[in-house]
Amino acid sequence: MNYEIVHVEEKTVAGLRIRTSNNDPLMSRKIGELWQRFYQDGIYHAIPGKRNDKSIGLYTHYEMDVHGEYDVIVCCEVQGAGDSDAKQSLEEAEIQIETIPAGKYAKFIVQGHMQQAVAEFWTKLCSMELDRKFSCDFEEYQSGGDMDNAEIHIYIALN
Secondary structure (H helix, E strand, O other): OOOEEEEEOOEEEEEEEEEEEOOOOOHHHHHHHHHHHHHHOOHHHHOOOEOOOOEEEEEEOOOOOOOOEEEEEEEEEEOOOOOHHHHHHHHHOOOEEEEEOOEEEEEEEEEEOHHHHHHHHHHHHOOOOOOEOOOEEEEEEOOOOOOOOEEEEEEEEEO
């Protein structure tokens, strides 16, 4: 798989969080349900101060490497949530704030059916020799695509 090394600036995101692991037999279902809640329950539209119309699947707070637990956050980038009133209203709606740290990332671009392309990517990534940091990885779903013809930029944190 082709990729480029990029520097990502710090991003503030807001969304819904679960804790899971690759060993959890219900992992895919839990993540799918989180995405459904994000859109069908109106969470995406309720988040104020979006920086763009992209959505993000964030993997963070790794317990260790691919064998441990991690958080999955379905979210979007926001203009910062430093305002205490804004932060409180988000938290009341079960929306959590997280920071994607600035740093060096491997950037991959995958295209195709949204779920299938992403699943294939993660399977292939496991066989690659990347010096992964296991701090914060994310999928950035580009606007304008549809379920069958999506473009997804995937960023993997590197040491």
